[in-house]
Each structure stands twice: as C-alpha cells, then as structure tokens.
Amino acid sequence: MTTPANPNDAALGASAAHAALAARLAPMAPTPGHELTLRVVPMPADSNANGDIFGGWIMAQVDIAGAILPARIARGRIATVAVNQFVFKQPVSVGDLLSFFARVERIGTTSITVNVEVYAERNPGELQVVKVTEANLTYVAIDAHGQPRPIPRD
Ligand SMILES: CC(C)(COP(=O)(O)OP(=O)(O)OC[C@H]1O[C@@H](n2cnc3c(N)ncnc32)[C@H](O)[C@@H]1OP(=O)(O)O)[C@@H](O)C(=O)NCCC(=O)NCCS
DSSP states (O other), X not given: OOOOSSTHHHHHHHHHHHHHHHHHTTTOOOOTTOEEEEEEOOOGGGBOTXXXXXXXXXXXXXXXXXXXXXXXXXXXXXXXXXXXXXXXXSOOOTTOEEEEEEEEEEEOSSEEEEEEEEEEEEOGGGOEEEXXXXXXXXXXXXXXXXXXXXXXXX
C-alpha cells in the first residue's frame, strides 16, 4: 500500500474527483426553485414493446414525485385532479438513474399546481445527463369524504 507523501494529497484527490463528477452532472440543472423529490432506476419489467421505458410507468413516477410537496403543504390527503401538460423529451432506458425535481407553481383555494422535471443519468463509464420529461400537474386537498378542503394557510 502506498501512502501519499503529503497527508493532504488524499483529500485533494477526493475533492478533484468530486469536482470532475460535478462537471459531468452539470446538465442536471433543474430550473431554480425545484427540489429533488424522487430517484428511481427503471427495470426491464417497466419496458414497452420497443424496449424503451413505458410512458405510463414514467407518468406514475411523475405523479408520485409531484405529490410530495403538495401533500406536505396540504397536511393530509390529496388527489391528482389534472395533468395539465406532459412532455416526453427523450426516451428512457433500463438502468437509467432518474431524478425527479419538483416546484410548486401555484397554491389555490383547494388545489396546488406543481412543475416536475426529470433527468436521466446513464452510461456511468462516460456519464451522460439528459432531461427526459417535463410535466405540470394539479393536486386537490381532500377531506375524509373525498371532497375538496381548503389548503391550510398558517
Ligand atoms: C379531486 C376532486 C375531489 C375535485 O372535486 P371537484 O368537485 O372537481 O372540485 P372543484 O371543481 O371544486 O375543484 C377543486 C380544485 O381543483 C381545481 N381543478 C378542477 N379541475 C381542474 C382541472 N381540470 N385542471 C386544473 N385544476 C382543476 C379547481 O380549480 C379547484 O382549485 P381551487 O380550489 O384551488 O380554485 C374530484 O374531481 C375527484 O375526486 N377526482 C378524482 C381524483 C382521483 O381519483 N385522482 C386519481 C388518483 S389520486
């Protein structure tokens, strides 16, 4: 085992590796205000007949990722009332590491609208980061009877 001549060398090597990784991840720059709400790797069972990941599976993950912030703000049950916009910008492949970033766009009387951006990290040997999906969804706070209830303001 070799020991670095300068004890700081190991730390410098780690920080250089970290900086290089940060540079490779730079394309994964969500619009300001978005926060990471979900990371997941699709499996072969999530594929469609073309071998790409099934769009319905991606929509389900976006629905889950989009609900995180509204559920916190509504402090209780919510239901998805609308998918206002959904764009599949690039195909997703088995083994991609998907990161979902969400931002609250609007808080209404009983509803919360969220924007979700999805990035794929692929090919770890020569890392690529691609924005694959963007969506806009509205969730409604509901009471025990499934009826809309006001979003708490305090
Ligand atoms: C969600 C649900 C309770 C809303 O009931 P509703 O009687 O339609 O409610 P309202 O018409 O009063 O609308 C409630 C809010 O949703 C918003 N909304 C309703 N339809 C919308 C649409 N198509 N797009 C965006 N927002 C919509 C309204 O603007 C309102 O927001 P606000 O109070 O902030 O102004 C009812 O539609 C429902 O149960 N839908 C099924 C939900 C579901 O099963 N989702 C899938 C699984 S989570």
